[in-house]
Amino acid sequence: MRFCQAFMYELWRNIGPDQDSPAGDVGVGGREIGYLYGAYKKLAREHSTGALTGKSYGWGGSLIRPEATGFGAIYYVERMVKEKGDKMEGKRIALSGFGNVAWGAATKAVELGAKVVAISGPDGVCEIPDGITKEMIDYMLDMRASNRNKVEDMATKFPGKAKFTAGKKAWIVKCDIAMPCAFQNELAEEDAKMLLENGVKYVAEVSNMGCQPAAIAAIQAAKVPFGPGKAVNAGGVATSGLEICQNAGHINWTAPEVDQKLHKIMNDIYDMCVEHGRMADGTINYVKGANIAGFMRVAKAMVAQGII
Amino acid sequence: MRFCQAFMYELWRNIGPDQDSPAGDVGVGGREIGYLYGAYKKLAREHSTGALTGKSYGWGGSLIRPEATGFGAIYYVERMVKEKGDKMEGKRIALSGFGNVAWGAATKAVELGAKVVAISGPDGVCEIPDGITKEMIDYMLDMRASNRNKVEDMATKFPGKAKFTAGKKAWIVKCDIAMPCAFQNELAEEDAKMLLENGVKYVAEVSNMGCQPAAIAAIQAAKVPFGPGKAVNAGGVATSGLEICQNAGHINWTAPEVDQKLHKIMNDIYDMCVEHGRMADGTINYVKGANIAGFMRVAKAMVAQGII
Amino acid sequence: MRFCQAFMYELWRNIGPDQDSPAGDVGVGGREIGYLYGAYKKLAREHSTGALTGKSYGWGGSLIRPEATGFGAIYYVERMVKEKGDKMEGKRIALSGFGNVAWGAATKAVELGAKVVAISGPDGVCEIPDGITKEMIDYMLDMRASNRNKVEDMATKFPGKAKFTAGKKAWIVKCDIAMPCAFQNELAEEDAKMLLENGVKYVAEVSNMGCQPAAIAAIQAAKVPFGPGKAVNAGGVATSGLEICQNAGHINWTAPEVDQKLHKIMNDIYDMCVEHGRMADGTINYVKGANIAGFMRVAKAMVAQGII
Amino acid sequence: MRFCQAFMYELWRNIGPDQDSPAGDVGVGGREIGYLYGAYKKLAREHSTGALTGKSYGWGGSLIRPEATGFGAIYYVERMVKEKGDKMEGKRIALSGFGNVAWGAATKAVELGAKVVAISGPDGVCEIPDGITKEMIDYMLDMRASNRNKVEDMATKFPGKAKFTAGKKAWIVKCDIAMPCAFQNELAEEDAKMLLENGVKYVAEVSNMGCQPAAIAAIQAAKVPFGPGKAVNAGGVATSGLEICQNAGHINWTAPEVDQKLHKIMNDIYDMCVEHGRMADGTINYVKGANIAGFMRVAKAMVAQGII
Amino acid sequence: MRFCQAFMYELWRNIGPDQDSPAGDVGVGGREIGYLYGAYKKLAREHSTGALTGKSYGWGGSLIRPEATGFGAIYYVERMVKEKGDKMEGKRIALSGFGNVAWGAATKAVELGAKVVAISGPDGVCEIPDGITKEMIDYMLDMRASNRNKVEDMATKFPGKAKFTAGKKAWIVKCDIAMPCAFQNELAEEDAKMLLENGVKYVAEVSNMGCQPAAIAAIQAAKVPFGPGKAVNAGGVATSGLEICQNAGHINWTAPEVDQKLHKIMNDIYDMCVEHGRMADGTINYVKGANIAGFMRVAKAMVAQGII
């Protein structure tokens, strides 16, 4: 608490709803945002504003913010799948991690009819042959809250349904869609090769730079569509934006309202990736598309708003 | 006007839409808010903002703001009645006062099918055996505007329908629901006893601290549900909040939109009172519930936002 | 760009979303607003705000803003026509100019079933006997973008449909409704007389002070309804207001949403003109009505907000 | 008072000790500065600051401020006289006016040993053959305070010493030094010719643009040194600057301290006029010198501080 | 420290060198001012400013500030003595207290040749027949720093020179000048009578309202000059003003410079008391003089600066 307050004493003049709005990241969750927000409120004499996002629902936070990165990733993947004339129903998805992001992705994936067949942790991987259930998804929150940081708990809790293998990654499980949801560089070249051998059809990076460059190269070389993190995981930051909008109007949108706006944003992002990533052979290079789309947006704004 | 301006010269740096937003109270109505707002606008160089509430509709005021306290009180009472498996239709309601609050309460009560059988003034009480009519409700505004401050006018205007008794309070009229809407300490222990003798089923305090402690004790001792002012009359301040919301988005909600949001707020308040006020015997102590709910809300925010 | 920036260095402390929000005017279009906004954003450290209107859609601009003046003018005219028990369908409209305003007016007029039979430019007038088509309306944008500033291009592009007469104004074309959409003083007394001889039924000034006083006098003397520019062309500024609203809530309304709100505003303006402009003989003097309505609005606010 | 306050409500955000500091001018004396300062203090919550100059001594005003323009003018004239190898002692000086400026000039002139032989008013001129005395100088303040605006009073008060001639200007009196101290354009070509015929040796303009262009031309043609108002009367504004300095340090300088700094400033101004006004024949064109010196100062600052 | 910081979080926007500058008082010494100043500096991002006075010399405090109240009181008393044609040399002075104020008064009294024959504490009085010495004055600081709060220590430390009497006040000691320097209401009517019986010639109140009304009445009835605290103890606040001046110029004055300015301020205060307090019989009523002088100063400023 004291650390958050000391940090805010230096920061408060440089943030604000129309200026700059930080959100939490690794190690800064709702508790820390609460302390930061309390200090900001006192120093700036402003309340209920979007100077910070990821706030508690009681003082300006947005519904669906916790699920947003996972939901958004699945929306993006759904479009990748449709691009191939394929559909989400019945697809087998391997997720790494069992935290916030994996939890959100699993929730939405199940909602769309897909099967989540693997989650993982620092201790190993949990294979779930018949797909994760609602009870198992809810139990992910308990696992996270326990601070034990072990995915093996899932197998213990649901014997027969989930099978734990120590020391292995999620990528050993045969799947149609692979989604790294844990941390940087978690998917190496050999992991990519195993996924390809097992017939993976789509790879979507959800963690920031979760795939090593060699892994990406291997996936793309195999003509398997690869969605880069900068596009796939944009749902989190986008929903921070939606939180700012709600704060601006002093209102709270319902969960379906936020979800629908998030869905639209992910679709727009996907469309821009396609617009700039369509190759001569008709396939989409999502990496190229995302890079060019991002560059164009900034460049056009700079030209239009003048160079000071 | 000069007083309002001088007051604002000292106050303006300490209020604002995201900081603190005063509303009028006894002796400060729309006219004074107009002068205060004009001075604020000039000093702060800001217009159409929620730095003050209770503004005229022409520059940022909210529809339903005048009716809000009365509407909200009836919404709360409706829930108290339903809690008993009972319904509003046909209920006989005695209101004290004939001003803004009583007018709003009468309007909504009639809308929900209840009968308002008494209103009162400093000069006495007006009994209305068959229930107040739309014409009589409209006439309350004329009575208020006349500055004569006499409830006897109602009996004069509607002979046969309304019967005036000088020097008495509304609590002498036999009723199912008693709602003090006038001023502090207006309902004494002897009033409570008379109400109970006459078979009152619900008492809801609308004026701030309208019931004396001994009166509350008597009502609760008789197992008659008692709604405390801090919960029952929250609709006024809540609608000031809705006015700030509309100002934030530079929009005006329609009357039904405001009314619906007000209704939801009153329901939420009622639910919190029940959550914290349910006794071992299954009955609700609304006083206890409101106190605990209010305390918990502040305490949780303090803990979550840190202690500076 | 440098000029816009230098201008903003002096201006920025005196504008803001709740303070004063300039919009472009003659010679200040989207490009200049972009430069002004870029400078404002840097100096004030605020983004996405309504401190300026007429912004690009990408950073806070409103849909329908370009069409707003023209749409609004037609909405006003539609009410003038209905006032006479008449209807827009089939009405022949002569517009002067072929720029933003005329383009918007033509679009909405055609949508309501009217026929635009003349547009004009500095080089002359283009008669379109069968009424302007969607292709011709779209071509107006090309004409404007070409910077050739010649209305003759329309006749060249659509031979047989449009007939060009050099050196003449739109007012030589027989029409039911005349709408000057170009510049100040463009409609002189002799133009008014020719319109009246040709049986004009309604004249609505869209350009700022587009009709010379003697022309207005002649039109009113002939008992032909005349809508003054201060009311008829209010749609542009009104939609700047709607842009500020959207900025306040950090949202974008869809085109139909903006159009509907614009329509309501124009109807309200029309109603106020009628309220204050109804003459003893039952006809409407729109000039008088607009003047009184405007004066009353300011005067009432001054009285209500106090004199400092 | 109300006018000063209303003026300050609009101005206060745009002045300040380090920003812009207005001083009084025609019609704005100590009384008005007091009202302006009181309003500024309340609005800006700042006291004893140099946001305004010409304040009362009790809240930040400077000693010698009232005398400053007259003192400064005599300091400048003294240098003009010395430039010719001449001295002030015994010089006959004709002053126009009998207000603040003339009073200050007379005081300092007598202190330096010169004879003030004429003062004037709207009613005529008062010749004082043996030179003005301390009693007469003090009486000028009474004349001004009487609001009678008549210089004849001096002759009435001091019969034998001062001789009044109605309807004439000070320039009919034979003198060595002529100093217009009253108002714009007060010294015409024919006045200049009379002065030259009477053997005037120096002319120093103290009022703003007190000499008509033809008068200046005649004086310069006769090789009589002419000091332009922009340099000669700079002592007033300069002492406003000294008031700001004292406010900055929250101190009051003694009268001799202020006088000494004023003297130094006038010497510096004189030196710059000479530096830039020295002609090929060794004489000084003070008009040219003052113009060039002023231009160079601004131009050099602009170049050195960069062009934004 | 935490208390000072919490206090400043609320206060900082409302103080400043040109706005309002608090100083310490009972229970708020240099340590607390240090904490308050540290918090102010961090929150306001301003350093070395006069937003607070009584600061440590290392960051903007003034020399002589600790001694100022005592020095100023003696300067005032010196004028009271001279008014009677008398002189300070050899005068016997009884002081109450042995803290900051008494220490400053003793220092300056001895410097002017007077004899301090009594100091006192909560435990009793210390008589010093031959007058306090420099060593004894220095020892007062040790006594204060010891926190033992006993004046008896002086007698223990300097046996033979100082004689302690328990439970008595300083007013039992025969003296020419009595100066209460401790706390409110410390000098009662019976004390005044004893002083008068012992031949006291002057009484000067240094503590805030140190003399009870009946005591003042008795002293004035005996025609003994009485200096009221509002004038006599002004040296402390005045030197806070000098601290602000030094902060404004970012300079430190030497001790003699501060002492000289303090002396001039006390002389000015004394002169104003005399101007407004001279009675018909030629004597001075210092109470009346101080009251009228203070009132006139505020009233004149209010009139001159206008009524907003």
Add this chain to the structure above:
Amino acid sequence: MRFCQAFMYELWRNIGPDQDSPAGDVGVGGREIGYLYGAYKKLAREHSTGALTGKSYGWGGSLIRPEATGFGAIYYVERMVKEKGDKMEGKRIALSGFGNVAWGAATKAVELGAKVVAISGPDGVCEIPDGITKEMIDYMLDMRASNRNKVEDMATKFPGKAKFTAGKKAWIVKCDIAMPCAFQNELAEEDAKMLLENGVKYVAEVSNMGCQPAAIAAIQAAKVPFGPGKAVNAGGVATSGLEICQNAGHINWTAPEVDQKLHKIMNDIYDMCVEHGRMADGTINYVKGANIAGFMRVAKAMVAQGII
């Protein structure tokens, strides 16, 4: 100019006379400070303030600021010499560099009677056996302004007086006092050894970290007093502080006034180094003294002002 302006657009809200006041450093001289100041003035609407130091004299710069580092270094050295019971007269001083710092040091050294026997440049060293003369010191400014960056010019200009040796440092010249005035790490261990062999008596580092650690170790091992840069070169920053003081009071001190205050500051710094650097054997370790003095100053302020 554009670079300076762009830099200031980002910086201006974070500097100010009571907040933070940058000064120039390598590559940022008077020209750049002028551009920065011009941009600051425009953005902050403040002029003549101490938000930047090293300003031109025309708008708030201080006299002696250019000479300050060199003057201050010599003042420190003078105290080192006196500490040994020695005197400056006749001392032989070797300076490295020929820029601003060396020029200031040479000026003050000659004023105190010392002989500057070497200056140096990137091209080599210039030995001046009979000591530098006033003409040679003035010529250093020409050398610097020429941008040729060659010290050989001095030998060319003053043949017989100055002898150039290419590729060598100043430390080859036999001297009593060595003062590195050029750049970081310019004095290596072998240079120190040569200086010691040649009998150097004092070494004072003027450039920031001009001496390599091994060099300092060698000098201290030889019991030769070594003044560290953090103390010796403090005169530059100190005079920036004096510039801020002058800006605060809106005044300009004369050159002797600034020099005297600079001298006092250097003496205070020296005294603090001695206080904390006195060793058991009575000698002074200036490095230790400067480090401890600096630490204590910050630590004491932190404790006294509280930990937030």
